[in-house]
Amino acid sequence: MIQFILVASIAGDLAETAKSTAKTFGLDAPHFFAQAISFGIVTLCLYKFAYRPVLAMLEQRRQKIAQSISNAEKIKVELARTEAQRKEVIIEANTEAASLVQEARAVAARVKEQETQKAIAAAEQIMVKAREAAAREHELMFGQLKRELGRLVVQTTATVTGKILTPKDQQRLTEETTLQISPG
Numbered sequence: 001m002i003q004f005i006l007v008a009s010i011a012g013d014l015a016e017t018a019k020s021t022a023k024t025f026g027l028d029a030p031h032f033f034a035q036a037i038s039f040g041i042v043t044l045c046l047y048k049f050a051y052r053p054v055l056a057m058l059e060q061r062r063q064k065i066a067q068s069i070s071n072a073e074k075i076k077v078e079l080a081r082t083e084a085q086r087k088e089v090i091i092e093a094n095t096e097a098a099s100l101v102q103e104a105r106a107v108a109a110r111v112k113e114q115e116t117q118k119a120i121a122a123a124e125q126i127m128v129k130a131r132e133a134a135a136r137e138h139e140l141m142f143g144q145l146k147r148e149l150g151r152l153v154v155q156t157t158a159t160v161t162g163k164i165l166t167p168k169d170q171q172r173l174t175e176e177t178t179l180q181i182s183p184g
Contacts, residue, residue: 149181150174
């Protein structure tokens with residue numbers, strides 16, 4: 001019990017100290033409680049109308065930032081995938097270009113070979129025509145040579161023998177001369 005009395009006396013001293021401090025600073029209980037209630041109402045209004053919207057806006061911003069970071073990661077992954085696809089397309093295009101170049105070279109070689117064959121065939125035709133023309137020219141010249149030689153033989157014979165040859169004699173001498181100079 002003594003303890004209870006001690007606690008009561010300490011509590012009484014504490015209450016007395018609080019009253020004297022309140023009086024020293026001019027604390028008026030009704031005004032204090034009215035101000036505390038006003039402060040509570042203002043605090044509730046600020047919490048409801050100012051602090052909660054600010055917290056909601058901050059939460060929205062936090063979510064947007066998190067979404068932006070997530071989107072940035074998705075974009076990085078998509079960019080890496082796109083870069084890999086781009087490299088594949090470039091490799092495929094280079095391979096296709098190389099095959100097209102090889103195919104073009106093969107086609108060019110075939111065309112070159114065909115054109116070479118055509119040129120060789122044309123040259124051979126020209127050579128055949130030239131030979132034919134040369135043979136015709138040779139025969140024409142040989143015919144002229146025979147006639148001229150026959151005429152010269154007839155003229156020489158007429159001069160050497162001193163007689164005038166009849167057309168029949170001239171014909172015979174021309175034929176004999178032609179047979180002697182004819183090839184083959």
